[in-house]
Amino acid sequence: MVREAAVGDVERAADTLAAAFADYPFTRHTISADDHAARLREFQRLFLAEIGLPHGRVLVSEGLDAVAVWTTPDSGGAEAVMERLLPTFVELAGDRAAAYAAAEEEMGRHRPAEPVWFLGTVGVHPGSQGRGLGRSVVAAGLREADAAGVPAFLETSAYGNVGLYESLGFAVTAEYDLPDGGPRTWSMARPVGG
Structure with a gap:
């Protein structure tokens, strides 16, 4: 069963996303290896608490073993929050801050100009992978995007x-390598109705 997340879910959802992204090529490339797990978890917690919940949609499985965070065309204010949080994200990136900035710039070239439901992050706790939980939280967001008549977009480095x-x-x-020896990345779009 998939439901919309609440404020009380943020800490456990951040734990799930941090575990899911522990060895993900993009986050390994853009977040310092020094105290990587704590940096990654705080990055995910901020994205959930400051962007996803107040300005988008956060969909979770029961037990919070799967989490999907979307921004939507009617997210209102998400860009201003991202701008406000940028110094914190740069600090969390640590010695990978330049790689983080270069990666964001490169990915920005491949992002759609039209309004989309943007899947900013999705993850399944490693102990719960292979049970269809990730598919279910993404599919729930896609149903909402379809109902709103809006295409969807995501990026993956796996x-x-x-x-x-x-x-x-x-x-x-689009398929491209991120700068500074970064991982291959795929931009993907889905029209309304799939």
Whole structure:
């Protein structure tokens, strides 16, 4: 069962996302190895608490073993919050701050100009992977995007995710390597109705 997250879910949802992204190529490239796990968890916690909940949609599985954070065209204020949080995100990136900035700049070139439901982060706790939980939280967001008549967009730096997203109606719109030796990344879009 998938539900919308509440403020009281933030800490456990951040734990889930931190565990899911512990060895993810993008976060390894853009967040310092020094105290990486704590930096990564705080990054995810801020994204949940400051952007997802107040300015988007956070969908979770029962037990909070899967979490999807979307921004939507009617998110109102998310860009201003991102700008306000940028110094904190740079601090969390630590000695990878330049790589983080370069990665964001490169990914920005491949992001759609039109309004979309943007899947900013999705993760499943490693102990719960392989049970369809990630698919269920993403699919719930896609149903909402379809109901709103808005396409969806995401980015992934793990080739293994591409097939899952294709099975949900996404198609690769760009494939590129992030600067400074960063990982290969795929931008993917899904039209309304898949």
